[in-house]
Amino acid sequence: ATPTALLVGTGRGAQLGILIKGPEVLETTRSVDTAVLDKTGTVTTGTMTLQAVHVAETEDEAEVLRLAGALEHASEHPVARAVARAAAERTGELPAPEDFANVPGLGVQGVVEGRAVLVGREKLLAEWSLTLPDTLAKATEAAEAAGRTAITVAVDGRARAVLEVADAVKETSAEAIVRLKALGLTPILLTGDNETVARSVAAEVGIEEVIAEVMPEDKVDVVKRLQAEGRSVAMVGDGVNDAAALAQADLGLAMGTGTDAAIEAGDLTLVRGDLRAAPDAIRLARRTLATIK
Numbered sequence: 001a002t003p004t005a006l007l008v009g010t011g012r013g014a015q016l017g018i019l020i021k022g023p024e025v026l027e028t029t030r031s032v033d034t035a036v037l038d039k040t041g042t043v044t045t046g047t048m049t050l051q052a053v054h055v056a057e058t059e060d061e062a063e064v065l066r067l068a069g070a071l072e073h074a075s076e077h078p079v080a081r082a083v084a085r086a087a088a089e090r091t092g093e094l095p096a097p098e099d100f101a102n103v104p105g106l107g108v109q110g111v112v113e114g115r116a117v118l119v120g121r122e123k124l125l126a127e128w129s130l131t132l133p134d135t136l137a138k139a140t141e142a143a144e145a146a147g148r149t150a151i152t153v154a155v156d157g158r159a160r161a162v163l164e165v166a167d168a169v170k171e172t173s174a175e176a177i178v179r180l181k182a183l184g185l186t187p188i189l190l191t192g193d194n195e196t197v198a199r200s201v202a203a204e205v206g207i208e209e210v211i212a213e214v215m216p217e218d219k220v221d222v223v224k225r226l227q228a229e230g231r232s233v234a235m236v237g238d239g240v241n242d243a244a245a246l247a248q249a250d251l252g253l254a255m256g257t258g259t260d261a262a263i264e265a266g267d268l269t270l271v272r273g274d275l276r277a278a279p280d281a282i283r284l285a286r287r288t289l290a291t292i293k
């Protein structure tokens, strides 16, 4: 290989907002045939907003939101940020939790003002043998059918409310998918979120294949499984959750707007967080290779 051509390739890459770890990365771009895309923060903006609060009959909506927000204030998750922000706006300063634990892929649990609080997926509540009353189960169903993420709040061992949060698809994501397909890659949407929400986002951007409700530690196994089927996998992600999968993938592309863990694990960094940089990077690398042959 001629170092000059590589320099040109990477220089142009820098202009496009693509950072390449090393020249050996270029070779892999030729073989990749599958693009696994993380949903939150990669295909979507990752900036979630609280859309609605549904309470079980006798509950005080503001109070449930205040307790949930206080606990979520200690978490960095996009869902947590949406809940904490809305709670602070509506109820003022949030108390600091006396106890807090993040449960990856499920939610948060802890103690606020002496009360046991859980905020997260229904599955988190199920782990504590808590079930949703009919009204909240219906609210969850309706929210998910509308493409929103439904989060349950339990206080002192009882499910009290369902929070609807929504994330917007990045304006550039649909075009990025068209470009990936044009390069011969099959896109797959991968997420810990529920199937209905995942399907709705996928449909919006033109992705046919969805792998949903995947626990953070299992994302890497999804990549391994695809590789075992003989596929060559490009993975695009932004979260701590995505780091192992990015490292396992044949080509790991990290969103520059994402976490340090993801950036360290990736072969390429897409500086601007614009998904179109993924097909751009692959096309540029393939062209650079063609030049130096």
Ligand code: ADP
Binding pocket: 039, 040, 072, 075, 077, 079, 080, 104, 105, 106, 107, 108, 119, 120, 121, 149, 150, 151, 190, 191, 192, 193, 194, 214, 215, 216, 239, 241
């Ligand atoms: P993704 O793959 O979409 O980035 P995660 O694996 O981080 O999502 O989380 C999966 C799901 O778990 C989220 O969609 C959300 O429903 C729930 N969840 C995770 N963390 C939290 C939290 N701090 N508060 C509420 N819900 C959460």
Ligand code: MG
Binding pocket: 038, 039, 040, 041, 042, 237, 238, 239
């Ligand atoms: Mg993400």
